[in-house]
Amino acid sequence: MKRTVLHYTIGAAVAASLGGFATMASAAWEPTRPVEFIIPAGTGGGADQMARTIQGIVTKHSLMKQPMVVINKSGGAGGEGFLDLKSSANNPHKIIITLSNLFTTPLATGIPFNWKDLTPVAMLALDEFVLWVNAEKPYKNVKDYIDAVKAAPAGTIKMGGTGSKQEDQIITVAMEKATGTKFTYIPYKGGGEVAVQLVGNHVDSTVNNPIEAVAQWRGGKLRPLCVFDSKRMSYDEQVFEGKGWKDIPTCKSEGLDIEYLMLRGIFMSPKATKDQVDYYVDLFKKVRETPEWKDFMKTGAFNTTFLVGAEYAKWVETEEKRHETLMKEADFLAKSN
Amino acid sequence: MEEILNLFQGFAIALQPFNIMVMILGIVLGVVIGVLPGLGGANGVAILLPLTFSMPPTSAIIMLSCIYWGALFGGAITSILFNIPGEPWSVATTFDGYPMAQQGKAGEALTAAFTSSFVGAFFAVVMITLVAPLVATLALRFGPAEKFAVYFLAFCSFVGLSKEPPFKTIAAMMIGFALAAVGLDSVTGSLRLTFGFTELLNGFDFLIAVIGLFGIGEILLTMEEGLAFRGGKAKINLSVVLQTWKELPRYWVTSLRSCVIGCWMGITPAGATPASFMSYGIAKRVSPKGANFGKGEIEGVIAPETAAHAAGTAALLPMLSLGVPGSPTAAVLLGGLLIWGLQPGPLLFVEQKEFVWGLIASMYLGNLVGLIVVLTCVPVFAAILRIPFSIIAPLILVLCAIGAYSVHNSTFDVAMMLVFGVIGYGLKKTGYPLAPLVLAIVLGDKAEEAFRQSLLGSQGSLGIFFSNGLVSTIMILGLIALFWSVIQEGYTRLRTRAATA
Numbered sequence: 001m002k003r004t005v006l007h008y009t010i011g012a013a014v015a016a017s018l019g020g021f022a023t024m025a026s027a028a029w030e031p032t033r034p035v036e037f038i039i040p041a042g043t044g045g046g047a048d049q050m051a052r053t054i055q056g057i058v059t060k061h062s063l064m065k066q067p068m069v070v071i072n073k074s075g076g077a078g079g080e081g082f083l084d085l086k087s088s089a090n091n092p093h094k095i096i097i098t099l100s101n102l103f104t105t106p107l108a109t110g111i112p113f114n115w116k117d118l119t120p121v122a123m124l125a126l127d128e129f130v131l132w133v134n135a136e137k138p139y140k141n142v143k144d145y146i147d148a149v150k151a152a153p154a155g156t157i158k159m160g161g162t163g164s165k166q167e168d169q170i171i172t173v174a175m176e177k178a179t180g181t182k183f184t185y186i187p188y189k190g191g192g193e194v195a196v197q198l199v200g201n202h203v204d205s206t207v208n209n210p211i212e213a214v215a216q217w218r219g220g221k222l223r224p225l226c227v228f229d230s231k232r233m234s235y236d237e238q239v240f241e242g243k244g245w246k247d248i249p250t251c252k253s254e255g256l257d258i259e260y261l262m263l264r265g266i267f268m269s270p271k272a273t274k275d276q277v278d279y280y281v282d283l284f285k286k287v288r289e290t291p292e293w294k295d296f297m298k299t300g301a302f303n304t305t306f307l308v309g310a311e312y313a314k315w316v317e318t319e320e321k322r323h324e325t326l327m328k329e330a331d332f333l334a335k336s337n
Numbered sequence: 338m339e340e341i342l343n344l345f346q347g348f349a350i351a352l353q354p355f356n357i358m359v360m361i362l363g364i365v366l367g368v369v370i371g372v373l374p375g376l377g378g379a380n381g382v383a384i385l386l387p388l389t390f391s392m393p394p395t396s397a398i399i400m401l402s403c404i405y406w407g408a409l410f411g412g413a414i415t416s417i418l419f420n421i422p423g424e425p426w427s428v429a430t431t432f433d434g435y436p437m438a439q440q441g442k443a444g445e446a447l448t449a450a451f452t453s454s455f456v457g458a459f460f461a462v463v464m465i466t467l468v469a470p471l472v473a474t475l476a477l478r479f480g481p482a483e484k485f486a487v488y489f490l491a492f493c494s495f496v497g498l499s500k501e502p503p504f505k506t507i508a509a510m511m512i513g514f515a516l517a518a519v520g521l522d523s524v525t526g527s528l529r530l531t532f533g534f535t536e537l538l539n540g541f542d543f544l545i546a547v548i549g550l551f552g553i554g555e556i557l558l559t560m561e562e563g564l565a566f567r568g569g570k571a572k573i574n575l576s577v578v579l580q581t582w583k584e585l586p587r588y589w590v591t592s593l594r595s596c597v598i599g600c601w602m603g604i605t606p607a608g609a610t611p612a613s614f615m616s617y618g619i620a621k622r623v624s625p626k627g628a629n630f631g632k633g634e635i636e637g638v639i640a641p642e643t644a645a646h647a648a649g650t651a652a653l654l655p656m657l658s659l660g661v662p663g664s665p666t667a668a669v670l671l672g673g674l675l676i677w678g679l680q681p682g683p684l685l686f687v688e689q690k691e692f693v694w695g696l697i698a699s700m701y702l703g704n705l706v707g708l709i710v711v712l713t714c715v716p717v718f719a720a721i722l723r724i725p726f727s728i729i730a731p732l733i734l735v736l737c738a739i740g741a742y743s744v745h746n747s748t749f750d751v752a753m754m755l756v757f758g759v760i761g762y763g764l765k766k767t768g769y770p771l772a773p774l775v776l777a778i779v780l781g782d783k784a785e786e787a788f789r790q791s792l793l794g795s796q797g798s799l800g801i802f803f804s805n806g807l808v809s810t811i812m813i814l815g816l817i818a819l820f821w822s823v824i825q826e827g828y829t830r831l832r833t834r835a836a837t838a
Contacts, residue, residue, distance in 0.1 A: 036746075052386065052673075060391065071746060075539025076521045076528060080745070083535050109521070109528045111535060158794055164526030186481070186793050187524055189786075192671075196659050202480030202794070215660045215682025299680070334527060 029275035031066040031093055038071055038085060038096040040078030040105075045162070045190045046127060046209050048072065050264055050296070051097045054284075057292050063283055066093075077105045077163060079113065086117045089270040095121065095280060100167040100262045102316075103323035108165040110334030115320065118267040120313045121280045124288070126261040126303040129171060129207045129228040130248060134198055135221055142225050142254035145205065149181045159183040160194045160203030165332040167262055168194075170323075171207045171228060173330040174258045198222060209262070210245065211300030226251040228260045233301045245301040261303060263319065265312070281308050344466055347694030351702050356396050360699065363400040364707045367407015368714075371424065372414050382408075386673050394677035395692055399699040401670055402653070406458065406700075406707045409649050413450040413642060414718055418443060419733055421552035425543055426609040426645035428775055429617040431551060433630060433637030440633050443719040444577035445584075448712065452585060453592065453639045455708040457646035460596035461603065462700045465654050476655045479605050481790035482801045486811035487602070488784035491611035493819040494618040495776055509769045513777025516541045517785070524789045536749045543779050545741050545754050550771055552737045553758025556730050558765060577719075578712055581635075588639050591620050595640045599647025604655060609648040610779050616644030622821060650700065657681055657693060 037055060041047045055070050057063070073081035078101040088094045096118070106113045131142065139145040149157045161168025164187040172185050186203055188194045191212030198206045198213075199221045206213070207228070216222040217240050226249050227233060233245040251258055268280060287293055288306065297304050307315055327333055350356065366385065382401050389397035412424035417434035430450060437446035479487075496506070519530040520540025531537040595616040602612035620640035621630040630637045656667040660681040674681050679689055686693050721729070741754035764771060795801035803809045817824065 056386070073539075073745060075745070076531075076535075077526065079521075079535070079538045083538070084747075108526050111528075111538070155796060164522075164524055166526065169526075184793055184796070186790050187526070188790070189523065192660050196477065197480060199659075200477040200480060215680050215684070218680070219683030221683065332526070 029092070029273065029279050031064065031279075033093055034067045034069050035064065036069050036071055036094045038073050038081045038094065040073060040081030040096060040101060041099060042072060042074040042190060045192075046211060046300075047097050047099045047264070049211065049300075050124070053292065053296050054097075054287055057287050057290050058283070060292070061286075061290055063286050076109060076111065077101055077166065079105050079109060079111045082106075082113045082118075083111065085267070085269050086113055091269050092272050092276040095266055095268045097124075098263055098265050098267060099127075100170075100323070101163075102263065102267075103320050104166045104170070104327065104332075107324065107327050108332050108334055115267070115316055117270055119270060119272040119277060120316060121266040121268050121277055121308070122284050123263060123265040123305060123307040123312050123315065124284060125264045125297065126305055127209050127211075127264055128233060128301055128303060129167070129260050129262070130210060130213070131225040131228070131251065131256075132195070132198060132206045132208055132213055132217075132222045133204065133225060134201055135223045136201070137204075137223075139223075139225065141249075142251065142256050145225060146179050146181065146256070149179070149183070154182040155184050157181075157183055157205075158203040159185050160188060160197050160206045161185060162189070162191050162194055163187055165327070165330075167260065168207050170326050170330060170332075171258065171260050174260070174326070175256065177329075178256055178258055195222065209300070210302075214239065214299065214301075224248045226254045226256060228258050229303070230259055233303070235298055235301050237298065263316070264302070265316070340466060343690060343694045344698060346691070347696075347698030348702075350395055350691065350695040351399060351698040356399050356699070357702075357706075359392070359396050359400040360403045360703050360706050361710070363403025364407040364410075364703065364710050367404040367409075367707075368411040368414075368711060369407075370404065371408035371411020382670060382673075389673070394679060395695040397677065398670070398673065398692070398696050399703070401673055402696060402699060403703045403707070405649070405670070406703050409458070409646055410451060410454055410707050410711045413454065414447065415736075417446045417450060417638075418718065418721060419552065420555040421733070421737065422547055425547070425779055426613045426641075426649070428547060428551075428610075428772075428779075429613040429641035429645075430638060432617065432641075432772065433632070433634050435555075436631070436633035437635070437638065438722065442633065443722055444715055445581045445635065446638050447715045447718055448578045448581040449585065449635050449638045450642045451708060451711045451715070452582065453595075453642040454646040455704055456592055457596055457599050457643035457648075458650045458700070458704045460643075461600050461647040461650035462697065462704070464600050464651065465700070466697060476604050476659060478807055481787045481794065482804065483605070483808045483811065485784060485787035485791055486802060486808045486815065487605055488611065488780050488787060490811055490815040490818065491615045491780060492776070492784070493815040494615045494622075495773070496819060505769045506773050509764070509771070510773040510777045513774040514781045516546065516774075517778050517781030523782075523786050524793070536747075539745065540782070541753070541778065542744050542750065543775075544744050545750050546757050546778050547775055548737050548741050549754040549757025550761035550764075550775065552733065553755060554761025554765060554771075556733060557758060557762040559726060559730070574716055575713070578715055584635065585639070588636050591624065591636055591640050592643050594619065594623075595643035596647045599644035599649075600651045602644070603648035603651025608652060609645045612648035613641035613645040614776055617641040619818075622818075653700075657685055657696075658683060 037051055039048050039051045051070050055068050058068050073084055078099070081096055082102070082105065085094055085096050102115050105111065133139050133145060139148060159172045161172060163169070169185050169187070172183055176182055188197060191208055194203075194206050195208050195213045195216050197203050199216050213222055217224060220240055228251050230250065230252065232250060233248065235245040238244050266280065266284060268277065382404050385404060386401065389400055392400070408424065412422065412427040413430050413434070416422045416427040416430040417438050420431050420435040422428045422431055434446045434450060437443065517540070519537055520528070521538065522529050528538065598616045598619070599609070599612045602608065602615070617637060617640050620636055621627045624630070624636055626634055626636060652667050656671055660671065671681060679685065679692060737754060738751050741750045742748065744750055761771065764774070791801050802812050
């Protein structure tokens with residue numbers, strides 16, 4: 001019995017090595033050299049933190065035989081990273097993590113790129129947006145704050161955010177439309193910097209992602225007013241003064257009818273085969289099962305929706321249309337478009 | 338008092354045999370990373386980050402921060418030996434370090450650079466130990482206007498330094514600004530000056546420009562001068578270290594001033610690069626040997642190195658206490674902290690005492706270990722200059738190409754580097770100074786961003802740059818630095834008039 005098994009194994013190994021490419025293509029695909037994990041954003045931001053956490057998990061739990069190398073390609077609001085992937089057709093050793101700049105960068109800059117150039121792999125999570133003010137300020141809820149914005153001379157209230165013509169500014173414009181107010185939007189390089197500018201009172205409010213501002217909330221420096229989602233976040237651990245993410249009301253319930261969630265998803269290079277996509281889907285399923293990933297989701301109060309295949313592609317398509325409308329309304333489209 | 342107690346507990350943690358081993362390993366890796374231009378501390382730390390996941394968090398952060406110190410030390414080596422700055426903050430070190438190496442004083446220059454690095458870092462660590470909480474609140478006061486004022490000061494303290502005609506200095510600086518403007522305009526979010534070339538999305542990376550302008554340009558010049566690689570007569574024994582050490586205490590004023598500049602620039606999020614330029618600029622103004630700067634003056638190595646390291650070390654403080662990294666490397670370290678479940682921010686010092694003080698203790702020890710490691714290698718480094726140019730030049734070229742490639746993993750950058758090499762050669766031949774150009778590339782877009790953010794906030798009023806005590810003070814210091822020579826001249830005239838009257 002033992003001998004048969006051994007023979008079979010040897011036989012298979014010989015067949016595989018003799019068969020070369022033909023056999024390998026039919027067998028389940030696996031990376032044969034280091035996988036480049038591209039981040040179309042700078043170091044220290046939300047996408048960067050997520051990608052590096054994934055790299056850490058993959059390495060720690062040996063989920064991949066080949067190493068995973070994380071590379072930041074942040075030039076041109078992430079355009080550098082997307083174009084790099086677009087030009088790597090038939091190279092299954094390249095994947096990219098996306099944020100909303102998957103839609104906003106091509107629309108705002110007119111670079112020759114569309115998400116359909118890439119192969120969708122999986123949606124890992126959705127990132128929430130929260131309206132934050134400085135804890136020293138008297139605004140206890142959305143109404144207080146919007147009233148204050150209305151009372152101030154137009155344009156003197158400053159909203160800080162990450163990047164220009166990207167998600168933070170889209171939400172700001174949506175807020176202006178919904179409330180008939182006017183903010184002065186000031187773009188910064190990264191979310192952490194934005195949070196600190198709010199702590200230092202250099203801006204009046206921000207729409208930071210939870211993970212970018214949680215440390216300052218815990219330190220009692222910032223106050224969350226509402227979350228831009230259809231339902232409250234599900235995490236009930238206490239963060240500050242007995243309050244947790246679950247206690248933050250939705251903006252809609254506070255009279256600010258805006259919903260915005262940001263994609264944290266994975267794409268791979270063009271012309272990837274089904275086997276190759278399946279390999280990465282499987283890899284990320286394993287990543288999602290680890291305690292480190294669950295902790296990370298909790299710290300950042302992520303919406304843990306996981307989508308693959310056609311469902312994922314459909315979701316992305318709907319979002320693309322939505323961004324096009326939003327950006328057209330805000331007059332953020334590149335002139336050449 | 339509690340801080341001191343905590344620190345000693347930190348030392349007990351850092352001095353465990355495993356942690357000491359990790360420390361030495363980190364330093365050696367760091368030096369190697371620092372020597373390879375382009376690879377840089379941030380990339381090095383990022384590549385090695387996964388290695389540390391199997392370690393306890395304190396050991397892991399000790400190793401990573403030691404890589405950081407090692408890279409800081411290593412950056413000086415190629416600047417001095419080959420005129421190729423491995424890191425942005427080593428650019429100012431080349432101004433006097435490379436001429437020293439050419440005069441056969443590579444050993445002295447390296448010793449001065451390493452020792453100054455240590456002094457700067459040590460000063461900053463002491464400051465972190467004593468005034469950490471206080472300093473964090475100061476950093477919070479820095480909005481866009483204050484940041485712009487700091488960049489303004491850095492530019493002003495550097496303007497008028499070169500011996501070249503002011504027109505050429507300004508022309509070089511303007512070219513730098515123009516290059517810095519290429520790519521995404523971060524305030525409007527649209528592209529500018531890319532002319533439809535997607536390769537230019539990212540603008541001109543500083544490192545590629547510097548590797549080309551300095552490294553390749555220098556090789557071209559040396560080739561023209563007949564393949565002679567000067568500096569071959571460098572002393573290569575350890576006694577050079579002791580001799581240099583005897584000299585160094587003379588420059589304590591420069592050191593102290595550079596430490597203060599460095600710490601200040603590190604805490605305010607300006608960073609190590611403006612710190613090194615500013616410190617060099619001020620040292621040149623103030624030093625009695627100021628006229629000799631740029632021709633191989635040891636003080637011109639001490640000033641930028643001390644400031645760069647004080648800043649690099651102090652930059653870790655805003656990262657720990659605010660969660661805002663002061664440098665790209667600190668940003669990668671920040672990512673590491675999050676993976677280990679440590680949340681940087683105001684509460685880190687309260688909740689994770691063992692970790693924070695272990696890290697601070699390892700800063701003391703790591704720097705000391707680093708100094709010993711690199712000093713014992715000085716003769717080896719200096720001996721590199723004895724290798725014939727025909728052998729070393731191709732090696733440098735390869736090193737430069739790898740460096741340029743590894744910045745963004747792009748072959749376009751390698752071509753760009755060669756173009757910059759030719760430009761560098763042309764500028765040198767026609768007597769245009771490279772330093773203002775480089776300064777403008779490094780700080781140009783940051784200064785522009787801060788300037789425009791300020792004006793957005795003030796709705797276009799320039800008054801914001803004089804709207805509070807902090808920003809006005811920095812702006813006025815900048816203006817004084819800009820018109821220093823005029824002020825000095827006026828003062829001397831007044832005195833002579835008073836004397837004759």
